Amino acid sequence: MGTKITLKKIAKELGLSTSTVSKALSDSYEISQDTRDKVKAFAKLYHYKPNSLALRLRNQRSMVIGVIIPEIVHHFFSTVISGIEYGANERGYNVMVCFSNDSYQKEVLNIEMLAGGSVDGFLVSIANETQELSDFRHFEDLKEEVPLVLFDRVHPKINCDKVIVDDFGGGFLATQYLIKTGCRKIAIITTPDHISVGLGRKKGYLKALEDYKINVNDDYIIKIDQKKDIKEQIEKLIDLPIRPDGVFAVNEIYAATAMKIAQDRGLKVPEEISFIGFTDGYISQFSNPSMSTLAQHGYEMGKKAIALLINRIEAKEQDPLFKTEIINVDLKIRNSTKKLT
Amino acid sequence: MGTKITLKKIAKELGLSTSTVSKALSDSYEISQDTRDKVKAFAKLYHYKPNSLALRLRNQRSMVIGVIIPEIVHHFFSTVISGIEYGANERGYNVMVCFSNDSYQKEVLNIEMLAGGSVDGFLVSIANETQELSDFRHFEDLKEEVPLVLFDRVHPKINCDKVIVDDFGGGFLATQYLIKTGCRKIAIITTPDHISVGLGRKKGYLKALEDYKINVNDDYIIKIDQKKDIKEQIEKLIDLPIRPDGVFAVNEIYAATAMKIAQDRGLKVPEEISFIGFTDGYISQFSNPSMSTLAQHGYEMGKKAIALLINRIEAKEQDPLFKTEIINVDLKIRNSTKKLT
DNA sequence: TATCAACACGAAATCGTTTTAGTTTACATT
DNA sequence: AATGTAAACTAAAACGATTTCGTGTTGATA
Known part of the structure; x- marks a missing residue:
């Protein structure tokens, strides 16, 4: 030393x-x-x-992209980062990742740490707490310095390029599939409405019910409070006097947890109750029966997001018009749902 | 901008x-x-x-720790990083994570990017390819600049503080449990020997067989080649004329894949064949039957590693003696193994 | 013998900050 | 009136690199 x-x-x-x-x-x-x-x-x-610090200070460029994601233990974000890395390396940039742990304060801290010369641009998926507080000043300040692209968890109040998953379409597709395979008592396990992705998926769910003229039953709409015991909240749904016969969960964990609970109750999956999750990660692949799910193309999302960002970074003059790209999702039918007849 | x-x-x-x-x-x-x-x-x-760059250049300190891990889609590493973050924040440091994707070249690149003032110390888990090539010059060079602590995937040739999981003990414990619950044809699904953790776990497996006077059968030792189809390699084991009645896999994915294959063959788990994995992640929790596994305390490992590193960073004079801390593992029995009688 | 160009190198500015060592200015003291 | 000193600043160096603009030397040319 x-x-x-x-x-x-x-x-x-x-x-x-x-x-x-x-x-x-x-x-x-x-x-x-x-x-x-x-x-x-x-x-x-x-x-x-x-000394890279000296170089960056001199050149006023770091060739580094800062990425901030809410959770680390999350298959979908992992795939997004892979895509980001690929696209970044292709154009000579490196990637640094920080985690907000869904905390507003950590998000601000991370941005402060990376801002001020350390990175040439930001790729951020907003922390839950930030969405809840609806305080986006740190992003506004940031935008004066370097370009910002939001992905997956975004917010309309922040004016910048965005890449999102087709949450609405996914919610619709999943619900429609459940309906088409004979389910009529369809539940959704989702997040509180301030989480953008959960809200979008719920809207798709509601639209499908409406299109197929199925009444909405508020008992079948479970908004999970992350701070409380997740299993308990889902148990209430499965143990309802009039049990749902189809469940759409907005993520893998909710879906797998719900299916396990149903199996514990002796229910046959998918004959008596069907499940569809969101995100095609390890949990869906290795659950038994394997989980039908909406595959989100995280890799594509990462590539799109980094492309938008680098274009901004390297643009001579800024386009005042911001784009929002929507990545489509694919319904991947496995064995937690009945087959189409 | x-x-x-x-x-x-x-x-x-x-x-x-x-x-x-x-x-x-x-x-x-x-x-x-x-x-x-x-x-x-x-x-x-x-x-x-x-401007944080200018500050770092001036102060010759960044209060940032660089972490390099091989894979991002990995529950265990996620928990380690949580521990690192906790310990770092507690002492006023921030954390930046880069991914080597198990590639030697990316590992070198990441180190170069972060070295030279950007970070005050490194926490690294060595890429598979680096272990295979056995080329550690980038670490040697690094050590002249800033302290380095290796975790999980380490190598004896690199002289620095290390934190490892008790791989040997874990391998022994798992194998012993299979033996005690009546298995005699015990297989191991492991990695090639150049991967330190796989080797340690295999040694534990062999020691248990030896202690209980069970002959080693080379057909039951499967070293997975990551570049080839994993499922195919495991199928060969399950389809052996004399099928194993107990399988110890050195990670979650191998364990879950093997169990699925066995179930596809109509085998009853655990009655006809038992499985124990390594790492208590989502896959083990949500598999059906739920997977018995060795819980590695990643969070503890992260906290230990960051503590060692910060101590080095802040030490007035360097202790020429390097420590290796071993984090113990716990056997978590679920439903993929028989019960002890 | 001036003049000029080519060669090989050095001085100083720059990036953005902090910090040490001055420098004014005003006012009080002797 | 000379000196001291506190208050309120500024200049300059330092961190480590790059780059623009010089500068001194040599040898060739007019």
Whole structure:
């Protein structure tokens, strides 16, 4: 530790100026071949690496993208990040990821840490708490400095490029499939309405019920409070006097939890009760029966988001019009639902 | 964009020097109350935030920890990172995460990106490819600059503090439990031997067989090649003429995949064949039957690792002796194994 | 012998901040 | 009137790099 080798040290050691050393290392024609060789050999010997901080400060560019996601233990976000990484590397950028843990304060902290020169742009999926508080000043401030693209968990109040999943379409598709396979008492396990994705999925669910002229039953709409015991809240649904015969859950965990509860009650899946989840992750793949679900193309979303961001970063002048791209979802039928006849 | 407010701009605007502005903002006694107020008001109005790059360059400290993990879609690593974050925040540090995707080149790239002032220390879990190539020069170079702590996937050739899971003990415990519940044809689904954790778990498995005087059958030792189809490789094991009656898999996915294959073959779990996995993640929790597994305390591991690292960072003089901490594992018996009688 | 160009290198500015070491100015003390 | 000193600032160096603009030396040309 502490033996960091710098241009200055090389210069001193070789009796040259820092400018000469810098130029020699970048093979400038201004420097004689002799000196170039000498400097390069010395630099190599001492493992010289330019200080990236200094470089960034000088160049006013970092070639780094900051990503902030709410949860780390989340298959969908993982795939989004893969897509982001791919698109970023393709265009010479690196990616740094921070986690807000769905906390407003941590989101602000992370942004402050990465802002101010550290990254050239931000890719953010908003923390639940921030959506709840509806306080977006940190994003507004940020936008003056570097471009921002929101993905998945977005908010209309923030004016920037966005990439979202077709939550409405997904909710509709899932509910429609349940209806078409004979379910009539269809429940939805969703989030409180301030979570954008949950709301969109619920709207799709309601639209499908409406289209097929099925009455909405408020008992069948469960809004999970993350702070309380999730299992207990879902048990109430399954144990309803008039049990639902089809359940659409807005994420994998709710879906898998609900199915387990139903199985514990001795119910046959999908004959007596069907389940559709959202996100095609490991839980859906490995559950038994395997879970029918809406595959969200996280990888595509990541690629789209990073493309939008880099375009903004590299744009000579900013387009005042912001785009919102919608990534479609695919209904993936497995064995937690009945087959179409 | 482009309207970044700096000390210099504030100074110019108010007709002061940058030093005065800097001091005013930090409430220096050298500056009159009047000027302080004026500067602060102005700074607030224009959302002034010190450029963190400049600060780091000046202070030669970033209060940021760089974490590099091989895979993102991995429950265990997620929990480790939670622990790291907790410990880091507690001592005033922030955390940045990069992913090597198990690629040697990306690992080197990530380190280069974060080194040179960006972070005060590194927490790394080595990429598979790096373990395979056995090329650790990037770590050696790194260690001259900032402290390094390795976790989970480590290597004896790298001389630094380490935190590992008790892989050997876990392998032993799992195998012993299978033996005690009547299994005699016990298979292991593991990784190639160059992966440190797989090797440790296999050694535990072998030790248990030896202790209980059960012959080792090489057909029952499957080393999964990640580049090939995982399912196919596991099918070969389950379809062996003399089928194993107990399977210990070194991770969740192998365990769940194996169990699904067995169930597809109509085998009863655990009566005809038992399964134990490693890592207590969502897959184990939601599989059916739920998976017996070795719970690795990732959160603890993260907290231990960050503690070791920060101690190094803040130490006046370096302790030439490096520690290796071992985090114990707990056997969590669920329903994929028989009960002890 | 001036003049000029080419060569090889160095000085200084710059990025944005903090901090040490001055420098004014005004006022009080002797 | 000379000196001291506190108050309120500013200049300049430092962090580590790049780059623009010089500058001194050499050798060739007019």
